[in-house]
Amino acid sequence: DTAVSQTPKYLVTQMGNDKSIKCEQNLGHDTMYWYKQDSKKFLKIMFSYNNKELIINETVPNRFSPKSPDKAHLNLHINSLELGDSAVYFCASSDLAGGLNEQFFGPGTRLTVL
Amino acid sequence: GIQVEQSPPDLILQEGANSTLRCNFSDSVNNLQWFHQNPWGQLINLFYIPSGTKQNGRLSATTVATERYSLLYISSSQTTDSGVYFCAVGNYGQNFVFGPGTRLSALP
Numbered sequence: 753d754t755a756v757s758q759t760p761k762y763l764v765t766q767m768g769n770d771k772s773i774k775c776e777q778n779l780g781h782d783t784m785y786w787y788k789q790d791s792k793k794f795l796k797i798m799f800s801y802n803n804k805e806l807i808i809n810e811t812v813p814n815r816f817s818p819k820s821p822d823k824a825h826l827n828l829h830i831n832s833l834e835l836g837d838s839a840v841y842f843c844a845s846s847d848l849a850g851g852l853n854e855q856f857f858g859p860g861t862r863l864t865v866l
Numbered sequence: 867g868i869q870v871e872q873s874p875p876d877l878i879l880q881e882g883a884n885s886t887l888r889c890n891f892s893d894s895v896n897n898l899q900w901f902h903q904n905p906w907g908q909l910i911n912l913f914y915i916p917s918g919t920k921q922n923g924r925l926s927a928t929t930v931a932t933e934r935y936s937l938l939y940i941s942s943s944q945t946t947d948s949g950v951y952f953c954a955v956g957n958y959g960q961n962f963v964f965g966p967g968t969r970l971s972a973l974p
Contacts, residue, residue: 785962793903794951795964808961840907853897853958854914860907 756858758843764864765833766827773861775843775855783807783848784826785855786818789840802848803828833865868893870965872910872953878969879943887938887968889953896931897962900938901952909952912938947972 756777765771777784785808786798800808805821815830830837843858869892879885889898900912913920913927915936920927924944928938940947950969956962 765925766972793967793969795952795954797961797963800961825888842909848958852925853916853956853962854899854911855897855954855962856911862907 756843756845756856758838758841758858759862760845760861761859762862762864766865766866767833767835769833770829770831771833771863772830773841773843773863775826775828777824777843777845777856777858777859778849779845779856781845781847781856782821782823783846784820785844785846786826786856787842787844789842789860791839795842799826800826830863833863838863838865867893867961868955868963870955872955872968873952874968875966875968877968878971879940879947879970881943881945881972881974883943883944884939884941885970887940887951887953887970889936889938889955889965891934891936891955891963894931894934895955895957897954897956897958898931898936899954900927901954902947903950903952903967905910905949912951938953943970943972945972947974951964 775831783802799818801820840860845853871890904908917931926939950967953965
């Protein structure tokens with residue numbers, strides 16, 4: 753009965769590779785997010801999708817592309833991985849249509865680029 | 867954009883002690899949440915508290931929206947309280963901004 757789930761939990765890969773992280777929520781929320789947490793624990797939003805449409809796109813490299821096949825899923829695809837992409841990536845969701853901004857977070861995906 | 871500050875940056879508590887964590891933000895918001903990131907990296911929702919006071923067991927929080935701050939109270943701390951406490955704020959449909967966190971070490 754996990755609310756927000758992410759796969760994989762850990763991802764170790766070589767520089768230059770392409771990888772994807774998947775996120776699913778079963779809360780019936782209409783908005784999903786991706787956040788990046790760097791080595792100093794600082795959390796920053798990357799993308800926000802509302803009903804499969806992009807509503808926030810912070811300044812992230814074009815190598816990062818979110819894809820939302822339906823409102824319960826928001827996947828993150830990363831091309832040409834670089835050392836600086838190593839971080840923990842969190843997915844989250846909220847019910848904006850319901851007037852609630854409370855965000856619920858997934859367990860995180862720790863990405864290590866070698 | 868909205869700026870968020872948290873204090874103190876680091877905190878060491880003996881088991882059983884009480885403490886108050888503070889979050890200041892630079893603009894009016896309609897969403898404020900407190901999170902606990904445990905030593906395993908999980909982000910746990912503590913409170914959704916854009917205004918007012920809430921209590922949950924040994925934890926309580928108060929947000930004074932007009933003065934742009936929120937407080938998180940931890941009473942009778944336990945070792946399981948260790949981790950990083952984040953305050954995050956935002957407005958409907960806009961960025962949700964996290965503070966830098968307060969790192970708590972609760973000692974036995």
